[in-house]
Amino acid sequence: MPLQRILLFLRRSGLLALTVLGLVACGGGSDLFATSHTLSVTVNGSGRVTSPAGGLDCANSCSVQVADNAVVTLTAVPATGFALQAWGGACSGSAATCTLTIGAARSVTATFVSSSPAPRFTLGGTLSGLAAGARVVLRNNGSDDLTLAANGSFQFSQSVAQGASYSVGIATQPSGQTCSVANGSGTMQAAVSNVTVTCTSSSGGWQPPANLSALGASPPHVAMDDQGNGLAVWGQFDSPTTSTNSLWTSRYDGATGSWSAPVLLESLAGNAGYAAGEAHLAMHRATGRAVFTWLHTVNGTVNVWARDFDPSSGWGTATNLEAVDGMTGTPSAGVDASGNAMVAWTQMTPRWSIWASRFVRGTGWSAPQLLETHDTVGGLDIDPALAMSDNGQAVVAWKAALHNDAINGLWTVRFTPASGWGTAERRVASPAGGPLRSRPAVAADGQGRAVLAWGQIDVDASGIWHTAQMMRFDGSAWTATPAVVGVRQAVRNNVANPVLAMSPGGGAALVWVLAETGALQASLAPAGGSFGAVITLNASLPAGEVTSLPAVALNDAGAVMVGWRQGNTAGAGVYAQRSTNGTAWSLDTLASDLTDTDKTWSFHAGLGLNASGQALAGWNVVATSGTSTGTAVRARRFVATP
Known part of the structure; x- marks a missing residue:
């Protein structure tokens, strides 16, 4: 008798329920009539999914009925030139086969992708205007260099994969000329031959000043890249009648020699910090x-914010890095060759401690991470300084105080992309009654080597002495003991907050101010070598007070530049000392129209020097617009000549 007639008979006679109950009691289960299940397969890309035993051969979307509890093996069969990327649904992984026990309806996806490498295309263009005997070095994507010594067509030796980006800039300008690049960036879809490089004769020295801002502006942070382009960031009052302020920025175009109109960088409620110790602009020169990081205050809560910058796409999204109610301070930043960045800061939660966040291009900022575990009630971990190398390694240095003799001193911790943050270690101790140390300075070169520097007060039987001191990290370990830079200074002539810079190749420059005499001093060191003789940079100026943190920059060609503001009885000015070899120095007056009331000027990060010796400097000065008077941002470019 057919199954349907048997079921109809059982239902009409009232025996169906009893039959089902009896089967359940005997282990028949509730899925009595489910003799098969649906197996659905979806194929993405070029390929097939087969299962000979199940009668399946699927190239798009298909389904089959499979007996209950049957074991089915699915096989991914990619088309020529393709490979299985991954299974999905009831299957996982990327093995060629997937075995399933079909106890219910199942869905499976298989995704195939091309196994052939992306095609690559040539990148080139035309050079014009290059003087006879001169050379210009082009650079694509920060690493592929091409040296040209003649006008005409050119082509980079390294091709670029389809879909990848390219960005051509000037790595080294020719002597006495300035070259600019047009059509230099984009996404590679076919061979590119329209990159245009134009060179023109340049007048050397400091160019005329440019006015960047409206009235009510703070001192600018300035940076310059190896292509001759630059950035300036400053704070500005929102209106003449308000105490709130916002951050503004302007871009310098090295090809045209001009600054862009100011652009609002953030318009958050409250106040943005922009002074030394409250903000930091870091740039990877190549x-x-x-990245720019700053403190922002709203209703008594101070948070650390940051915003990344890419020459091809502009400024990224402003991000609050810690979002904790309370107090934060002294953010410090660095950028590597890939555009990844790091910011470190001190934060009271509930004690003052050291935190950091990492930015990865395409991903964003990480959650903040505590870098030390000093848990002393009332202890202070403050004044972090961060430096980052081309390869993504970073070092943070800071000062620990009001803990105990086992903790007080200068500390460092390192980050590597492969291992993350290491363990914090004390570099030098500051026991009770022992040496007193200033906030540290730290700098790194392109290979992961670093220098740590600070000002120190020592007391011995002969008196109280002030020195600048330093330690080196050679890529694997720190030197065991500090080295004194220069000579010891007598009481009150303390070395306050030295400023440090390193070139990509490892050269270093240390600059500091002697508090009592007002002498601005510097010492230079070759890669891996000792710091040399101390140079007093403002010896030829009338006696006066250095009223800013000095700024220092240097490059691998041996050029070094230091900028500062100094007041005296005749007024105040902005000055720069520059040298092409670290031996012969030239003093330049960038501005002499400041007065002693222009105390808001600061060179905290207002100087940028690139690989070819070009530089940008920024400051602010009291200015008048109509009937109003206030502070405005000015900037000048330095053009290097033979």
């Missing part, structure tokens, strides 16, 4: 990628 690529021009940068």
